[in-house]
Amino acid sequence: MTKPPKMPNPQASIDYLTDACAKLSGAMQHFLQNPPSLSMATSYDTSAVLAAMTDVMTGVMAQPQRLIETQMKAFDEWSRMWQDMWTPGLAAKPAVAPERGDRRFSDADWESSPFFRSLKDSHLLAARHLREFVQSSTEEDKSKRAMAELIVEQYLNAVSPTNFILTNPQVMRRTIDTCGANLIAGFANMLEDLATGRGIVQRRTDDGAFRLGENLACTPGGVVFQNHLMQINQYTATTASVRARPLLYVPPLVNKYYMIDLQPASSLVKWLVDQGHTVFVVSWVDPDESHRDCGVEDYVGTGVIEAIEQVRKVTGSDAVDLFGFCMGGTLLSMATAVLAARGELDKVGSATLIGALVDFTDMMEWSAFVNDAHVDALDVHIGDKGYIAKDELQRLFSMMRANDLIWSSYISHYLLDKEAPPSDLLFWFEDGSHIPEAFLRTYNRKLLLEDKLREPGAVTLLGEHLDLTQITVPVTIIGLKDDHVSSWKSVFRGRQYFGGEPIYILGGSGHNAGVINHPSRKKHGFWTNADKTTDADAWFAGAQKHEGSWWPHWSDWLYANDPGEEVPARKLGGGKLKVLEKAPGSYVLGA
Template sequence: MQQPYDPLSIWRAMADHAAGVTPDALMKVQADAAREWGDFWLSAWGLKPAAQAPRDRRFAAKEWSEDPYYRTLRDAYLLASKQAKAAAALGSGKDASGKAMVGFVLDQFLNALSPANFAATNPDVVARTMETGGQNLVQGFGNLMQDVVEGKGIVRRRPDKHFVKGETIAATPGEVVFQNLLFQLIQYTPTTADVAATPLLYVPPLVNKYYMIDLQPKSSLVKWLVDQGRTVFVISWINPDERHRGCGVEQYVLDGIVEAIGAARAAADADKVDLFAFCLGGTLVSVALAWLQAKGRAGEVASATLIGSMVDFADMRDWSAFVNEAHLDALDTHLAKRGYIESTELQQLFAAVRANDLIWSSVIAHYLLDKPAPASDLLYWFEDGARIPQEFLRSYNRDLLFANALKNPNGFAVGGVAIDLATVTTPILLLALKDDHVSAWEAVYSGAALFGGEVTFVLGGSGHNAGVINPPAANKHGFWTRDGDRPTDAADWLVGATKNDGSWWPWWTRWLDAHDAARVPARAPKNGLEPAPGSYVAIAH
């Protein structure tokens, strides 16, 4: 079976990396390791103060710190992992992708070997096994077999509560007011007498459904915006099939974003819209802004807020492991038969990058403890994946990621129009997330220099998804702002930035008002095709 990656390139990267290790450097690592293991055993026998307990969720149970047996297992594993990474860092592969591949493979190996992943060396599992007389392991094996039979290659979460789209999640009232082959446009029902004159239009990424911003009502960004007096429109991308094989970046920009801008303006009877987008959606919005600028239509967009979105792909961190010629060729061959990549394959990739949180924690919960997962609207959304068409992956991976075409003036074209971000004069807010594992905040920051107009940068707390869903009532995470200059180096920006408590949501709406504070009577959806969340979001993956 053709895989969506080239296994030989992984072995080549490892060989190239190992070839760069010098004997002197290796001997130093070995000497350091011998000293560290000596210190380790002195600590284990109480002859030297033990190291401070790590901040690692895998070892949260009190036994990992209080019981000498489990504490020794934990510390030995962590020390061996540290030394393995130190040895791997000695290599000098030919390129960043090869180095990232070596790091990715090593991380998978080390994550799998954690003592928390095995029944005999996890105190919670030992206690659960004694409590149930071993029934947890019997039922857990049944859960494993069920996942194997399903053949999706993922550990299925078994929550004790299920969400229902349109009822308990993605439930903000509204109507689908436009649709085409690629998307449905949802307009939400106002809850205030008047609203901001400029409506908001959200552009989500393609990987998951749109409703990350409309989870349970208490954490729904859509509901909060509507209650703040905003007219909110959302693009709900269709889950593509073989009909969409030829839909690339160009189609998603022109038949998707540009078409949605026109439909939202018409539905709201507004001259312009404020765009906001997340992750890949923000990259596509950046392309759309340059296209509109070249066409003399920049006035259709008042501002653009790009959240966790990259336009300069020079620094992709771990993700560069998957962006090289060999992997891209293998992916093209893999996609040729169906015309799209399955959502489960994308989920496998994202889960592997965060294996401890998205794979091994579920292995422990469902195969060893046999306990249902806590209900999580965010994880429910994460597992509700979508396919991506063949041509989109080809153009996005090869042109935008591999060639980093947006960094170069006229390096990419849409509909025969050269895309030059330096021509974009639309006011832009770049919001990065400090613990983002998908779009490193420093990489998002570097993209600010590519735009030609006003760019404001804000750094939110937490990670790629959780940092976006930050309702003010929760008073969590915080965010950093800085007035005036924007240094070239991201670290320099952070040194001079101010830490603000709570959510960035109210700060953002004040930023929007600073560009246009006009109000108009509330706009109710007209001529709706069907109630929100619409039928496109229900198409199974």
């Protein structure tokens, strides 16, 4: 017997409707008092976007035979889809299905209802054909192809049936249950977001659930050094003795360091301290106009190399083990190359790069912005302020994962009027930093656009010609299998440029979540292979998969490459430097 549909509670609906109207009234007043400014300035060249689309489409039309074949294939697949729609029990395999990780169509009605199923399958099939259409272009410029694919992807994300009231079963049910109050309250949410001046879709998580230094970035420690670019946190030992060689973390500039020190149950910093490592962390300042002229040389010299010297002073250790994530790993590589050129490589015990690139040949979707036109436009855009704002960077990163970071929030906050659940990782993601003008100019041209770091001697920094082949200390390179920022294959290519025999580890999951993988969770897994091949696919084909986190495997490697005996647990500052304040420090807190 079919279960009757649940009927709305009239009084509950009236109460919700009353509250929603009151909320909208307050939001409207706030919006009118704080109207958003409309800026036409962009950090990219709009004419280059149009030129890329035109050239890629011209490249499609240049192959009429292939275009006809694509159309015939599309006709066959559409015919099969509609046949399966009317005879679902006979279909051995659906004509189209969401890609792995696509959570938009998780509601049961997307399969059980013929109407919603037809909407879903039609959208997914049309999306596949449009992607194949663009990919069939003969256009050879990687940046133009990436831009065209990016524009198409943003369009497909925007027109998904999940984003509209009448074509999303979950939104329809919610609207009926609340007599439309969810849409009124959702509109109020949108006005409140617009009034902040940061644009829409800002509340991805419950910010009130986290407090830095209390339940986030709360591993005990203190700031033992500070200059105009960074603070250095040292963390309190939890073991009676510690490994002889200290460990120093270099984070990227775009986000603050504490991705590796989220809640205690997932903190890499706490876990490393508990394994007997003396851990130091660079905490970059959030720059303002006064940092306009701080370039790559400053962040490498006054930043990474200075941090190495201070850690050596605190611990009395001759060498320091370095590890860095994303851009931090690239800076770490440059700093180590500078020390090698100076004959001071013995100050570095080992280097670990996590999701970090030194070969920028293939930047996937990011290639769309790696060309002269866009780099020139960015130079002009940041000229007045002296930096690129954190909000702009966050919007760019969000666009690359629009379904997860934009449209899911749009549906949740504006259509369903649901509070965002607490997420420490999203809290960190939204707590970004500016990047100074001088840094971006050099980094974008020499590294991203010209791709010079992998060429021995092609980049000059602090008076030294950088040559990664002179880095002969033990090196581990860690890629993340589902990384949308630094492709694991691009990260893999980096190991051929270092001296010695770098080890490669492939972790599961994506750019951020793949790093924060505490062993207790037993998730994701990782792959290892001792083969020295430079072919990423061949390496993966012969790799052994291990269950759980790569953290213990890496920690064992650190211990194996440390020739010193364990020493008594070190005090903060080591008697050489004064503890300036408690960790995480004012540079993270914004005080």
